[in-house]
Structure formats: structure tokens, C-alpha cells
Amino acid sequence: MVIDANMYWVPESLFTNEEVLARFVGEAPQDESTRVYLKDEGGVRQVVVEKPAGYPALNYAQGDYVLERMLADMDEAGVDVAVLKVPGANEWMSLDTCKFFNDGMAEYARLSGGRMVPLAVIPALDFTPACAAELGRCLGELGFAGVQLCSHYGDKYLDDPAFAPLFECLNEHGATVYVHHVPVPVDCASIVAYNNLRRSYGRVQDQVTAVGRELFSDFFERYPRIRMVHSMLGGAFFAVSEMLLPKPSKRADAVQRFQTDDGQLAARLREHVFFEMSHAQPWGAEQLACAVKALGADHVVFGTSYPVRREWLLDGPAFVRGLGLSEQDEALVLGGNARALYNLS
Structure with missing residues (x-):
């Protein structure tokens, strides 16, 4: 089974229903x-998100989220199942708008015959009992595979x-949480004017910050049943994992300058964080x-940002098959890990 664990979704009515659009904007x-x-632009309507104002970060285009086209592209790519998520806008969406999006994804899942499996959107701050009820509805009645969050909200990771009320609820559910980068990190002044730094490196910087804060805090002691799946390979976390989790020095040093890993950080990484x-x-x-070698094939998840x-999407599975991984590792990356994380049958 090949699973695209990162397929974007917004309702097509966003481009045609003025009431829906006005509420969203x-x-x-x-x-x-x-x-x-x-x-x-060129006869195609787009909802554009500038973040910060003046710098385009996200573009949702009319026609990209038509069910029949999405399924046809999955067929061409050889993708069996797609995990649906909302890219970025859930940073500010109200509970009513989240419900509208959740209902829309649930309908796509139904019409797809189970080939699409949604992740719930929910307000992360000011998490009220009504928010908890919606989360329960999605994970229970609607059969969603997990929850999607932004890596930070405002200046808070x-x-x-x-976020304690939210994560206490997620921990009770034992939920898998997909963490999507925000288009720019909290501290972005030095990169925001440069398009590729902003749109690519900014996401990497945001994610590695989010992963590091989870690992170096008591986050997983507070929420031991949660698994976090971070986008962008955790901000290329594979490139800095050894440096951020150094082993004790083999030589005597006058000053201990780094927090060394006694095994606890590696255990958090192994048990709770996926990429x-x-x-x-x-x-x-x-x-x-x-990345597969550094993080382990059992911790890397295939996705396409379609x-x-x-x-x-169309060429993604073939690209992974060309990496020269073992048959077992390839199967884990292309579908096995997502299947386990999201309890997909």
C-alpha cells in the first residue's frame, strides 16, 4: 500500500460561495x-495568504481540490490512500469554520470509498469544551485518522x-498529531525579503525549532500517549540530529558547554517524533x-504536498523507489509508517 500522508484540501466552495469566502478571509x-x-490570475481564482503582509506564502487555487481530479492523479501516481489536511489556514480558523472544513473532508472521504482519510482541524488556543466535543466527533463518529496542527500560533510553539488543555485532550485520545510548518518561523526578519529563503528555508527553520522544543522540554512527559508527525522532515532534522543530541565527551573538559544525551532525548525521538x-x-x-539512514526508515513518512x-505526487513514489532502499525500508517509507501511525486498515 502506498500512502500519501500529506495531501492538501480546501473546499472548492471557497472560490465560489461569497459567504464561505468572506468568513474564511x-x-x-x-x-x-x-x-x-x-x-x-489567468482565469484561475486563488485565495492568497501573505505571511507577513506583502510576502506571498500560500496559494489555494480553484480546481485543485476537485475530487475526481484528485482521485485520477492518485491513480496515475499509484497512490492507494491519501491523508487529507488543511495547509496553514487552521492557524486562525474559528470552531464554526473548522466544523465546516471537517464536514467537507468527511464527505470527500465517504465519496472516495475510503481512499481519503482526513485529519481534523480544531482551534488550538482557547480550547473550550465545545472544541473538545468537535475533536471527539472527528476522531469517533467521523473516523478521522488524527489531528492537524500548525507548528506555532502567533509567537507560541x-x-x-x-496549549495544555488541547494536548491533555489529545493525550486522552492517544492521538497522532500532524504538525505542519507555518510559512515563516516566529523570528523571520532576516529572511523574509528573499523569496526562496522565506518559502523554503523558513519552513525548515520553523520545523526544526518546533521539534527541538518538544524534545528538550518536558512535553512528552506531560503527554506520553501522543505521537507527533512533523512536515519537511522536521526541518531537515536528520542533518542536525547528532549535533543537537550529543553524547557525553570521551575526554575531560574544563567546562561542560552542551546538554548531552543520557538516552532520554533519543528515547523521546524514537518513541514520539516522526518525520x-x-x-x-x-x-x-x-x-x-x-534522511532515511539518519532518522531510520521506520520514522520517515512519504508525502507530496499535492x-x-x-x-x-505523480512522480513521487517512483522517486522514492529510486533511492536504493531495501525492499522492507521502501515499504515502510511509502506506506507502512503512515498506516501504523494513523491506524489505517
């Missing part, structure tokens, strides 16, 4: 941090005590193979 901050608006690639090809074959670039 109206809930965004619309200040220096964020601007959301509708534009037409997920280990902040402000979704977001899309395979942009990493390049050598880097992606290195429909950002259709080729990431």
Missing part, C-alpha cells in the same frame, strides 16, 4: 503578520503551556537517502 488576522485575499517528507523530489536523492506541484 474575515477570520484571518489581516494585520502586519498576515493578509488573506482573493485574486484572479506547541510546548507552550497555553513526513512533505515532498520527495526537492530534497534530492542523496539528501533523502541520508497539489502544490502535481509532479510531486
Whole structure:
């Protein structure tokens, strides 16, 4: 089974229903941090998210989220199941809008015959009993595979005590949580003016910060039943994992400058943190193979960020098969890990 664990979804009515569009845009901050608006380009309507204002970060395009086209592209790619998620906008969506999105994803899942499995969207801050009820509805009645969150909300990363009510509820459910990068990290002033630094490296910086804060805090002691799946390979975490989790020095040093790992950090990483690639090809074959080797094939999850670039879905499985992994490791990356994390039958 090949599973795309990162397929984007927004309702097509977002581009045609003025009431839905007004509510969606109206809930965004619309200040220096964020601007959301509708534009037409080449006959295609787009909802554009600038983050910060003046710098495009996300584009949702009309026609990209038509069920029949999505299923046809999955067929062409040889993808059996897709995990649906909302890219980025859940940072500010109200409970009513989250319910609207959850209902829409549930309908796609039904019409797809089980080939699409959603992740619930839920307000993360000000987590009320009504939010807890919606979370329970999604994980129970609607049969969702897990929950999706942003890596930070405003200037708060997920280990902040402000999110305690949410994570206490998630821990009770033993939920798998997909953590999607925010288009730019909290501290972005030095990169925001440069398009590729902002749109690519900014996401990497945001994710490695989020993963590191979870590992170095008491996050998993507070929420021991939670598994976190981070996008963008955890911000290329494979490249810095050894450096961030150093072993005790083999030589005597006058000053101990680093927090060394006595095994606890590695255990948190092994038991609670998993890494979704977001899309395979942009990493390049050598880097992606290195990630699998460094993180372990049982911790790397195939995803495509479809429909950002259709080729990431259509050619993604073949790209992973070209890495030279063992048959067992290839099966884990392409579907086995997602199947276990999201309890997919």
C-alpha cells in the first residue's frame, strides 16, 4: 500500500460561495503578520495568504481540490490512500469554520470509498469544551485518522503551556498529531525579503525549532500517549540530529558547554517524533537517502504536498523507489509508517 500522508484540501466552495469566502478571509488576522485575499490570475481564482503582509506564502487555487481530479492523479501516481489536511489556514480558523472544513473532508472521504482519510482541524488556543466535543466527533463518529496542527500560533510553539488543555485532550485520545510548518518561523526578519529563503528555508527553520522544543522540554512527559508527525522532515532534522543530541565527551573538559544525551532525548525521538517528507523530489536523492539512514526508515513518512506541484505526487513514489532502499525500508517509507501511525486498515 502506498500512502500519501500529506495531501492538501480546501473546499472548492471557497472560490465560489461569497459567504464561505468572506468568513474564511474575515477570520484571518489581516494585520502586519498576515493578509488573506482573493485574486484572479489567468482565469484561475486563488485565495492568497501573505505571511507577513506583502510576502506571498500560500496559494489555494480553484480546481485543485476537485475530487475526481484528485482521485485520477492518485491513480496515475499509484497512490492507494491519501491523508487529507488543511495547509496553514487552521492557524486562525474559528470552531464554526473548522466544523465546516471537517464536514467537507468527511464527505470527500465517504465519496472516495475510503481512499481519503482526513485529519481534523480544531482551534488550538482557547480550547473550550465545545472544541473538545468537535475533536471527539472527528476522531469517533467521523473516523478521522488524527489531528492537524500548525507548528506555532502567533509567537507560541506547541510546548507552550497555553496549549495544555488541547494536548491533555489529545493525550486522552492517544492521538497522532500532524504538525505542519507555518510559512515563516516566529523570528523571520532576516529572511523574509528573499523569496526562496522565506518559502523554503523558513519552513525548515520553523520545523526544526518546533521539534527541538518538544524534545528538550518536558512535553512528552506531560503527554506520553501522543505521537507527533512533523512536515519537511522536521526541518531537515536528520542533518542536525547528532549535533543537537550529543553524547557525553570521551575526554575531560574544563567546562561542560552542551546538554548531552543520557538516552532520554533519543528515547523521546524514537518513541514520539516522526518525520513526513512533505515532498520527495526537492530534497534530492542523496539528501533523502541520508534522511532515511539518519532518522531510520521506520520514522520517515512519504508525502507530496499535492497539489502544490502535481509532479510531486505523480512522480513521487517512483522517486522514492529510486533511492536504493531495501525492499522492507521502501515499504515502510511509502506506506507502512503512515498506516501504523494513523491506524489505517
